[in-house]
Amino acid sequence: MAAKASLKIKGKGGKGSKESSSSKYEVFKEWTNWSLKKAKVATHYGFIPLIIILGMKSDPNTHIFQLLSPV
Amino acid sequence: MADLFPPLVTAQIDGKPPKADEKVDYSNLPCPVPYDELHREAYMSLKSETFEGLRFDFSKGLNQRFSLSHSVMMGPTEVPSQSPDTTIKIPTAHYEFGANYFDPKLMLVGRVMTDGRLNARLKADLSDKLILKANAQLTGEPHMSHAVFNFDYMGKDYRAQLQLGNSALVGATYIQSVTPRLSLGGEVFWAGVPRKSGIGYAARYETDQMVASAQVASTGNVVMNYVQKISEKVSLATDFVYNYFSRDVVASVGYDYILRQSRVRGKIDSNGVTSALLEERLSMGLNFLLSAEGFFFSQVDHKKKDYKFGFGLTVG
Numbered sequence: 001m002a003a004k005a006s007l008k009i010k011g012k013g014g015k016g017s018k019e020s021s022s023s024k025y026e027v028f029k030e031w032t033n034w035s036l037k038k039a040k041v042a043t044h045y046g047f048i049p050l051i052i053i054l055g056m057k058s059d060p061n062t063h064i065f066q067l068l069s070p071v
Numbered sequence: 072m073a074d075l076f077p078p079l080v081t082a083q084i085d086g087k088p089p090k091a092d093e094k095v096d097y098s099n100l101p102c103p104v105p106y107d108e109l110h111r112e113a114y115m116s117l118k119s120e121t122f123e124g125l126r127f128d129f130s131k132g133l134n135q136r137f138s139l140s141h142s143v144m145m146g147p148t149e150v151p152s153q154s155p156d157t158t159i160k161i162p163t164a165h166y167e168f169g170a171n172y173f174d175p176k177l178m179l180v181g182r183v184m185t186d187g188r189l190n191a192r193l194k195a196d197l198s199d200k201l202i203l204k205a206n207a208q209l210t211g212e213p214h215m216s217h218a219v220f221n222f223d224y225m226g227k228d229y230r231a232q233l234q235l236g237n238s239a240l241v242g243a244t245y246i247q248s249v250t251p252r253l254s255l256g257g258e259v260f261w262a263g264v265p266r267k268s269g270i271g272y273a274a275r276y277e278t279d280q281m282v283a284s285a286q287v288a289s290t291g292n293v294v295m296n297y298v299q300k301i302s303e304k305v306s307l308a309t310d311f312v313y314n315y316f317s318r319d320v321v322a323s324v325g326y327d328y329i330l331r332q333s334r335v336r337g338k339i340d341s342n343g344v345t346s347a348l349l350e351e352r353l354s355m356g357l358n359f360l361l362s363a364e365g366f367f368f369s370q371v372d373h374k375k376k377d378y379k380f381g382f383g384l385t386v387g
Binding site (some may be wrong): 039040043044048050051052054055056058059060062066067 | 134135137139168170171172179181187191207211218348
């Protein structure tokens, strides 16, 4: 990422259109990084509750009490 | 895991008895095993899950599709140390909570530990022939999580897989049935972080009584193994692993006895390491496990010298 930043500074002189396309790429990369980070946090916290909710909704609907009791 | 042992794949999938003089119908070959499971039968005996310490697993089924599991493990974990001779063992205890959801089209398995690590697996049938599998280990620490997504396509007599992982890992494998008994395959991968790419080839030959497979990769690993099914209850396996860059060679011989109430698997290595795992069914739903690993010769490679014993109980 540092190398790319220094290339951008060097290229500021005459390459107007190229700079905007490279910055679009940078923006795209930042967006994907941000969304992947959020997806990772969401999966980390939400995967097991998702399985539990799906399981509780499937055919004989189980109640949360049945999850917690040891039998 | 005794009831999950799959029978050795036979060549009768297309309905024809495998007589040697019968004409082979090349347009009707069976679908080969997935590339990851090439060495499946050999690894049943040779890479059994020996452990050290206490293990207690309790599985509670709530539904036909949904079950929860609680597992407690107490034992030492090995930590790599500065000097190559000694390994540092730190006694640890974990509690792991797990939830499983099994549907004909969707399977979700999640396990979370007390330190916040999540191990998640997903398998979804996107269509009749396309399967998506994902496997992730997520931790709270930054840059220590991994995730891998696999797209598997199952054709009439071939399978293709595309694998995408975090930190820019891309891989593809392909395996094709060439005769009713022989299947050949190859793989290619490219890893972004240690800029490495590799290519490998594999072959697998199976009959009703035996399975032989071999795999070569450009990482330098050569693996060859052979499994012979002696009877319904007994099978023997042997394995040879060689790395032509690091010149490591290991050969091992193992056995797998499946008896009515128990299953014993053991192996002995050319490093002198021997291990065994016993799973005994004490009563319906109650399984007892005993695991042992040790070494026999005194000239064994220092890194591998250790005695490990474990016992466990699985309920449900």
